[in-house]
Amino acid sequence: MIGKKAIVAMSGGVDSSVAALILKQQGFNLIGATMKLFDNEDVGVCAKNTCCSLKDIDDARNIAYGLNIPYYVFNFSHKFKAAVIDKFIHAYENGLTPNPCIDCNRYLKFDKLLQRAKELNFDYVATGHYAQVEYNQKSGRWILKKATDPHKDQSYVLYSLTQDQLSHTLFPLGKMNKNEVRAIAKSNNFNNAKKHDSQDICFIKNGKYSDFIKSHTNKNYPPGNFVDVDGKLLGSHKGIIHYTIGQRKGLGLSFPRPMYVLKIDPQSNQITLAPNEKTYTKTLIARDINLISKENLYIKTKIKAKVRYNQQEQWAVAVQLNSNQIKVEFEKPQRAITKGQAVVLYDEDVVVGGGTICET
Numbered sequence: 001m002i003g004k005k006a007i008v009a010m011s012g013g014v015d016s017s018v019a020a021l022i023l024k025q026q027g028f029n030l031i032g033a034t035m036k037l038f039d040n041e042d043v044g045v046c047a048k049n050t051c052c053s054l055k056d057i058d059d060a061r062n063i064a065y066g067l068n069i070p071y072y073v074f075n076f077s078h079k080f081k082a083a084v085i086d087k088f089i090h091a092y093e094n095g096l097t098p099n100p101c102i103d104c105n106r107y108l109k110f111d112k113l114l115q116r117a118k119e120l121n122f123d124y125v126a127t128g129h130y131a132q133v134e135y136n137q138k139s140g141r142w143i144l145k146k147a148t149d150p151h152k153d154q155s156y157v158l159y160s161l162t163q164d165q166l167s168h169t170l171f172p173l174g175k176m177n178k179n180e181v182r183a184i185a186k187s188n189n190f191n192n193a194k195k196h197d198s199q200d201i202c203f204i205k206n207g208k209y210s211d212f213i214k215s216h217t218n219k220n221y222p223p224g225n226f227v228d229v230d231g232k233l234l235g236s237h238k239g240i241i242h243y244t245i246g247q248r249k250g251l252g253l254s255f256p257r258p259m260y261v262l263k264i265d266p267q268s269n270q271i272t273l274a275p276n277e278k279t280y281t282k283t284l285i286a287r288d289i290n291l292i293s294k295e296n297l298y299i300k301t302k303i304k305a306k307v308r309y310n311q312q313e314q315w316a317v318a319v320q321l322n323s324n325q326i327k328v329e330f331e332k333p334q335r336a337i338t339k340g341q342a343v344v345l346y347d348e349d350v351v352v353g354g355g356t357i358c359e360t
Contacts, residue, residue: 005029006124006170007117009109010064010071012056014192015128015173017063018181021188022172023126024067031122032064032071035108037080038203059192066190076112083107085203089213093221095264096340097244099157099309100201106160114168124170131155132174133166136293142166143293144351149177156309159344159354160290210242224269226253229262229278237271240264246279246336260336280333286343286355287325293352296320304346305330307337307357313346326355 008020010032024030034057057073064071084103091098114125130147131154142163147153161169173181185193204212214221221239228234235253237243242250247261251273260279263272284307291297297320304313305328316330328343337360344354 003027003029004124005122006126007113007120007122008032008069008126009113009128010034010060011128011198012059012063012192012195013128013198014182014185014190014195015130015197016060017128017190017192018184019126019128019170019172020063020067020069021184023170024069028124030067030069031120032060032067032069033113033116034060034071034073035080035113036073036075036077037104037108038077038085059195063190063192074113074116076108079112080104080108085216089217091340092209092213092241093266095240095266097338098340099342100203101157102160102342105157110161110165110169114165117168124168126170126172128173129154129158129171130173130176131158131171133169133171135167139293141293141295145174146346146349146351147171147173148175152178155351156306156342156344156354159292159342159351161292162290163292166292210239213241222269224271226251226271226273229272229274234259234273240266240269240271243271245338276335279336281337281360282331282333283327283329283360284337284343284357285321285325285327285359287358289320289324289326289353289355291320291353293347293350297326297352301352303352305343306346307334307341307343316345318345318352325358326353 006023006028008016008030010016010020020030020032061071084100087103088098088100109127117125130149130152132145132147134143134145136143144155144158144161144166146155182193221241223236223238226234226237243261243264245261248258257275259273260276261271262274262279297318300317300319303316303318305316306313314330314334316328318326318328320326337357339357341357342354343357345352
């Protein structure tokens with residue numbers, strides 16, 4: 001790859017730092033770049049286990065300088081607010097549970113950053129994600145594959161990558177595990193070798209989504225009724241932004257047996273609760289689909305799918321309904337399939353595609 005040029009998205013963490021090192025050793029002409037997505041003060045973040053803080057920028061800059069590669073900070077805060085933060089808030093206000101990390105990948109890392117790379121005549125964007133990209137000669141398509149380390153695989157949050165984006169994307173850590181990455185960082189005296197992985201949504205303080213939404217919008221979200229599946233009044237809730245499908249804790253009510261959030265209706269401001277067995281369903285419809293390994297899925301296809309990041313894939317039958325929707329029917333009912341989250345389809349270790357769940 002001598003002579004090829006890549007922008008490495010450097011978060012200040014160990015993964016992106018080692019990704020930069022690997023590409024430099026492979027002969028790439030590199031620049032490091034951190035995407036400035038927001039001002040910490042603006043979103044109330046004191047970032048200990050999140051990315052994008054000023055400390056993270058310092059860490060990324062130090063690694064880049066140590067590797068003797070140019071380093072830049074690109075301000076994408078306006079785009080991030082519109083494509084990620086505002087969308088996150090709108091989803092909760094409408095009884096949905098969004099995945100902002102997927103939106104950040106879709107609209108920032110592999111859209112705006114790739115656009116910037118092309119403007120600078122760079123060939124690739126590289127990140128520290130644990131996933132793999134390959135070109136399939138038989139199908140003539142770029143494919144996204146799981147990382148070889150199943151405990152670190154991040155293919156679920158990357159399903160939205162297009163053919164053009166995949167053809168300009170590098171994942172140097174796809175065949176590695178975390179211990180190997182940290183060992184490389186330590187042997188190269190990286191100051192972030194022992195740095196904690198980011199675990200929280202980067203713009204949310206202490207995981208309190210409702211506090212963030214209220215402070216960001218300056219709105220009051222009125223209380224409403226908890227009801228059972230027959231419409232019987234069970235009590236009062238404190239506003240729909242405090243709840244998500246499948247939630248059991250924090251309801252503020254006591255029942256003879258555990259009750260879970262089954263449905264959130266923003267129109268009536270009503271939340272339906274049900275026992276655990278009522279939270280299972282077999283069928284969903286997803287919109288805003290992106291297919292990777294296949295051009296379409298108009299023929300019913302037996303496949304594996306998962307509806308949340310940490311779930312093991314489950315057998316299902318998927319069929320494309322139109323250019324924007326797919327229907328997925330699982331062999332076995334799945335618990336708490338949640339509108340706003342992603343369903344991602346797999347053929348063994350290959351990502352077929354995915355979409356945003358809109359009906360169950």
